[in-house]
Amino acid sequence: MEGLKEIIVGMADFKTAKEGEVLTTILGSCVGLCLYSPKHKVGGLLHLMMASAGAQAMSPTCKKAKYADTGVPELIRSLKVMHGASSTDLIAKMFGGAKVLQGVERNIGGENSAAVKTILLEYGIPLKALKLGGEKGYRIKFAMDTGKVACQIFGQIVEEF
Secondary structure, eight states: OOEEEEEOOOEEEEEETTEEEEEEEEEEEEEEEEEEETTTTTTEEEEEOOOOOOGGGEEEEEGGGGGGHHHHHHHHHHHHHHHHHHGOOOHHHHHHOOOOTTTTEEEEEEHHHHHHHHHEEEEEEEEEEEEESSSOOEEEEEEETOEEEEEEEEOOOOOOO
């Protein structure tokens, strides 16, 4: 992934990219969803924090990328509008969801990943790879040239998906 333009995706955010670019983020209990179109060599990375926006979804100030139920459809829409990719072209890979917050009873990462899986099913997007859970953060780099994701759990070796 050397020499490619790197685009950083922040928390509660998503970005799309094209061939020659790499999307990157760091995850804890948040989930990173990578959607890729092999046909168009474009993709997007959503860094979501929570499963559902609930009543906030209707608010004009709702930060859609923060939630699975609003962020995933928004990412799919952006890939279509900006890059011509339809949901039938896309494959998904999902990372993160670690239990990094000690003393928190809720399994936020588990809730996030379950919500994303349900939404992907609704859109008919196959989930081709996932690396979820644990107690340490993740660094992911998602290359548009190949659709491959380099995933590193902190303190461990990089794995490619």
